Amino acid sequence: DTAVSQTPKYLVTQMGNDKSIKCEQNLGHDTMYWYKQDSKKFLKIMFSYNNKELIINETVPNRFSPKSPDKAHLNLHINSLELGDSAVYFCASSQGLAGGHNEQFFGPGTRLTVL
Amino acid sequence: AQSVSQHNHHVILSEAASLELGCNYSYGGTVNLFWYVQYPGQHLQLLLKYFSGDPLVKGIKGFEAEFIKSKFSFNLRKPSVQWSDTAEYFCAVRVRAGGSYIPTFGRGTSLIVHP
Known part of the structure; x- marks a missing residue:
């Protein structure tokens, strides 16, 4: 009965590879997010989708491309992985206009290690 | 752009001690304020x-926080911590930008409670 799930939980890969992380929420929310948490625990928003439309796109290299096939899914594809991409990536969801008053529910995170 | 500062990066307490974690934000407009916890x-x-x-908000597990607008602060408190409160604590601010709410997180405070 996981509310927000991410796969994989761990991802180890070589520089230059392309990888995807998947996120699914079964809460019926209309807004989903991707966050990056670096080694110093900074949690920074990358993208947000509302009803499958991109509404927040922070300063993120265009090697990162989110895709929302439907309201319940927000996947993150990363091209040409670099060492600096190593981090924990969290997916989250909420109901309403990009959050606002509403609680965000977070996934368990995907720890990406680029060698 | 708004920012969130959590001054205490690491806090170590004994059980039954009182807790106060600082959170200051920089934004002059209306804000929505949150505290999140991440257990190991x-x-x-x-x-x-x-x-x-x-401005005094009660949360789960005996936590509370006080919003002091003049100080741009939203400090988290608990009168008596337990070993099970060992976790990372994140303060977050959401401000309205256009049609979206942009969430910004602090870098987190690591709390260790000794039994």
Whole structure:
């Protein structure tokens, strides 16, 4: 009965590879997010989708491309992985206009290690 | 752009000690304020939130936070901590930008409670 799930939980890969992380929420929310948490625990928003439309796109290299096939899914594809991409990536969801008053529910995170 | 500062990066307490974690934000407009907790190996969970009204907010597990507008602060408190409160604590601010709410997180405070 996981509310927000991410796969994989761990991802180890070589520089230059392309990888995807998947996120699914079964809460019926209309807004989903991707966050990056670096080694110093900074949690920074990358993208947000509302009803499958991109509404927040922070300063993120265009090697990162989110895709929302439907309201319940927000996947993150990363091209040409670099060492600096190593981090924990969290997916989250909420109901309403990009959050606002509403609680965000977070996934368990995907720890990406680029060698 | 708004920012969130959590001054205490690491806090170590004994059980039954009182806790106060600082959170300051920089934004002159209306803000929505949150505290999240991340227990070891788990995802972020909401502790409490403030939107308007009584500036003293009660959350789960005996936590509370006080919004002091003049100080741009939203400090988290608990009168008596338990070993199970060992976790990372994140303060977050959401401000309205256009049609979206942009969430910004602090860098987190690591709390270790000794039994």
